[in-house]
Amino acid sequence: MNDSAVAAAIGEHVRAFNDRDVDALMNGFTDDAAWITGTTVVRGRAALTELFTAAMADLLPTLTVQNLLADGDRAACRLVETLSVDGERRVCSIAGFCRLRDGRIASAKIYREGSAELE
Secondary structure (H helix, E strand, O other): OOHHHHHHHHHHHHHHHHOOOHHHHHHOEEEEEEEEEOOEEEEOHHHHHHHHHHHHHHOOOEEEEEEEEEEOOEEEEEEEEEEEEOOEEEEEEEEEEEEEEOOEEEEEEEEEOOOOOOO
16 A cells, blocks of 8 residues: 555544444444454454444544554554543543454554443
């Protein structure tokens, strides 16, 4: 993949995430995709669908891309996430590292400033 295609795929992921369009979001993942956040590891589209559907309903998150670097089939992003935890609005800095395959996210490792756990 060229760098602009990787950037476009990440941009589409963020757009679908912010629109809470789970179908479009899942179309951006490979069938065997892995999503790692803190101590949570989620694998496969069915499990990812459950994860994102619950998060979107409970946390009402939105993402803003601050920086995006693409190189071959990989992307590194600095983002700001705004979400609601127990009715309290939180703003978190996030770093995300993605590997793409055939234009879709095959793996992502997400680091949230402070703790990745929201408890």
